[in-house]
Amino acid sequence: MSDRTDTPDGWVRELDARQRAMLAEMGVKVWVPAPPRAPAASPEPATSAVAAPAAAATPAPAGRSPAPAGRSPAAVRPPQAPAPAPAPMPAPAAPPSPARSDIATLDWPALREAVADCRACGLCESRRNTVFGVGHTEADWMIVGEAPGEQEDRQGEPFVGPAGQLLDAMLRACGRDRQAMDARGVFIANVLKCRPPANRNPAPEEVVQCEPFLSRQVALVRPKLIIAMGRFAVQSLLKTTEPIGRLRGRLHRYEGVPVIVTYHPAYLLRTPIDKAKAWADLCLAMEIDR
Template sequence: MMQLDARQRAMLAEMGIRVWGPEYPAGEPDDALPGPPRGEEAAVMAAPVAVTRPATGPQTPAVVPVTPRALPADIAGMDWDALQQAVASCQACGLCRSRKNTVFGVGDRQARWLVVGEAPGENEDLQGEPFVGQAGQLLDNMLKAVGLSRQGSGAEAVYIANVLKCRPPANRNPQPEEVLQCEPYLRRQVALLQPQIILALGRFAAQTLLQHTVPDVATIPLGKLRGQVHRYEGVPVIVSYHPAYLLRTPQDKAKAWIDLCVAQAVLRGETAP
């Protein structure tokens, strides 16, 4: 059985996840899954991770599928600094009028992990950084549980970005045209970062990343996109819950932990992408 060290147990406790099984002293292998899971957790973990087309179900589309388009030439040739500057001055959609700051992304630009969220909220708009505030703290704890940090480098490195770089007013849902205009920036970030795994957090991130590879993705509940290895720009994608949702629905934190473990397994080549 895989093992958890004291640090991971503490982080899982901060996530609100109870871990079963024996304690292991610091210094034990930390490539761990909590175990053994029970009930619904066990069922989810027992389910094979597969690259299959999920069943459809009724749900209001959040992102209207759009025709794939080539990255605009001026974006396709940009390096990190040029891309960040382009975002900072972008007026391609109406969100530029109400933003206080653009939120480009944070983390090591050589990270193997990329976390993608939806859009900046009020705190992110004020600070110009993704995932701050309570949801950000929960994300940080989740990442710490698998040995990652937004300040980390090397094996601890992660890069965090959103689909939209500007805050939708009053935290309303992103509009299809806004996603259409902004997604090329994320695509260029992926091309520059060349991550080995992408964690898509929440409905909008999942629908945006999978809109060209999963038919009818806008009608598929998030839960049915979990437990599978998807692809975005050739990079394996694991879908999970948004930390803001987990704050409202703490009983699903264990599922988010499972998703992190699946992403770890894919990264290690333990699960065929």
């Protein structure tokens, strides 16, 4: 008899036909277990009853993974790329600024509008208001300052705040008034029409872009005299790099108009000792205007 295995079933399977016959003769009944059944296949989901034969009939192409179980190949869709985001709406275009050559032909309303719409340099991005100018548009005297400060930017008017108050006092001492619309009146403007950020000095390219506006204002006012106040106003009008101290006390010209050079009121507030020099400059202006 062969060696039996560890289980009864295994021991019975080891018996051959002769040994079974001998056991039968001895009256020993041998129970032979039925061979184990293969587990029944689990039922397919209802959704695959039709799709499974079709999937089995058509072999998957080489190099491609078969469709997941329970889904027909038609139901497997390739991933779709996300739809592109809608393009942003373009910002409305700014109104075109007049060409520099066209500024010389503008009248007062058109010139004021051109200054308000100007975007020729970066100062337009930070300004609150443009500072066009104020006063009598046919005045004998024209005051030209440098650039608007914080208060001028807020109010849209040149020479306001403490420096403007000092200028008004200087004008009254000369028999002039910025509010007068007669022979006592003045027209006040700046070289720049927009405030430089943090009251920094005007940049040369900013002066160049604003120069046609000031030139046209002078042409429209037709003053008998220009008083240039401050280094940047003097250098812009006279096209020089000479300091004010060397230019004071004598007559200059801008486009044929006499020009007197003096200190800016803001400088005089910081350096009161030079107020006497500024008064001498105003006396020269009154002498020339006789």
